[in-house]
Amino acid sequence: MTEAILETRGLVKTYGALRASDGITLDLRPGEIHAVIGPNGAGKSTMIKQLSGNIAPDEGTVHFLGKDVTGLSTMARARMGLARTFQVSALAMEDTVLQNAVLGALGATSSPYRFFRPALKRAELRDRAMAALERMGLAGHAATVVSELSHGQRRQLEVAVALTLQPRAFLMDEPMAGLGGEGSQQLTSILDRLRAEAPILLIEHDMDAVFALADRISVLVYGRIVATGTVDEIRRSPEVRDAYLGDAE
Numbered sequence: 001m002t003e004a005i006l007e008t009r010g011l012v013k014t015y016g017a018l019r020a021s022d023g024i025t026l027d028l029r030p031g032e033i034h035a036v037i038g039p040n041g042a043g044k045s046t047m048i049k050q051l052s053g054n055i056a057p058d059e060g061t062v063h064f065l066g067k068d069v070t071g072l073s074t075m076a077r078a079r080m081g082l083a084r085t086f087q088v089s090a091l092a093m094e095d096t097v098l099q100n101a102v103l104g105a106l107g108a109t110s111s112p113y114r115f116f117r118p119a120l121k122r123a124e125l126r127d128r129a130m131a132a133l134e135r136m137g138l139a140g141h142a143a144t145v146v147s148e149l150s151h152g153q154r155r156q157l158e159v160a161v162a163l164t165l166q167p168r169a170f171l172m173d174e175p176m177a178g179l180g181g182e183g184s185q186q187l188t189s190i191l192d193r194l195r196a197e198a199p200i201l202l203i204e205h206d207m208d209a210v211f212a213l214a215d216r217i218s219v220l221v222y223g224r225i226v227a228t229g230t231v232d233e234i235r236r237s238p239e240v241r242d243a244y245l246g247d248a249e
């Protein structure tokens with residue numbers, strides 16, 4: 001079996017009597033998009049926060065690149081190459097596209113004295129930032145202030161900022177939210193290409209995007225994974241239809 005890039009085993013997170021994560025075991029393999037779907041309140045965000053390190057599980061482990069990272073901070077995981085995007089837009093709206101990308105690249109450097117680096121190093125950061133912008137088709141907007149970008153372009157910039165981290169895996173929480181049809185189609189084709197760079201764990205309500213992109217889908221209901229399979233397997237599963245898809249098709 002291919003070795004997983006990211007893996008959870010038996011994650012449990014409780015809030016009072018509520019088991020928001022109830023023994024979640026799943027993995028993310030090289031080159032894939034693994035989508036996690038489920039009704040509102042199923043525990044998708046709680047799960048992804050445990051993967052990124054924003055909250056600690058009560059039980060269970062998270063392994064990234066073969067290392068147990070359960071006790072590591074979000075920053076330590078990010079420096080290992082775990083990139084989280086889209087939960088809350090972290091862009092500086094009054095700065096330019098390039099300034100945002102440079103800040104992202106700066107965040108990826110590990111020295112605590114990074115703000116005192118000589119100008120020469122800054123040129124490296126700038127090059128890395130420009131390369132990421134070029135790959136997202138934003139090089140022509142490098143000098144544009146972020147608040148002037150369209151919604152879809154901001155999402156592209158968020159991906160570019162994540163790319164400056166030279167990520168080994170992406171965690172994406174509802175990237176299609178708030179995008180119109182054209183915007184989600186554009187982002188869908190970007191994510192489609194991005195999986196070759198690093199696999200993507202994708203939480204998404206837009207089922208068109210999920211069915212178009214996912215190599216595997218896991219269905220989360222009341223904090224438990226009730227099924228994992230290919231798009232066809234999940235579409236055909238009566239259990240999944242009952243639990244989640246309902247009248248979606």
Ligand SMILES: Nc1ncnc2c1ncn2[C@@H]1O[C@H](COP(=O)(O)OP(=O)(O)OP(=O)(O)O)[C@@H](O)[C@H]1O
Pocket residue numbers: 015018020038039040041042043044045046047
């Ligand atoms: N900090 C918290 N304190 C108490 N309860 C919480 C907390 N965070 C989440 N919950 C509860 O845990 C459950 C799972 O929430 P979570 O946000 O993970 O679900 P979700 O699947 O991401 O939902 P949505 O699709 O609506 O974003 C919900 O019942 C929620 O009310």
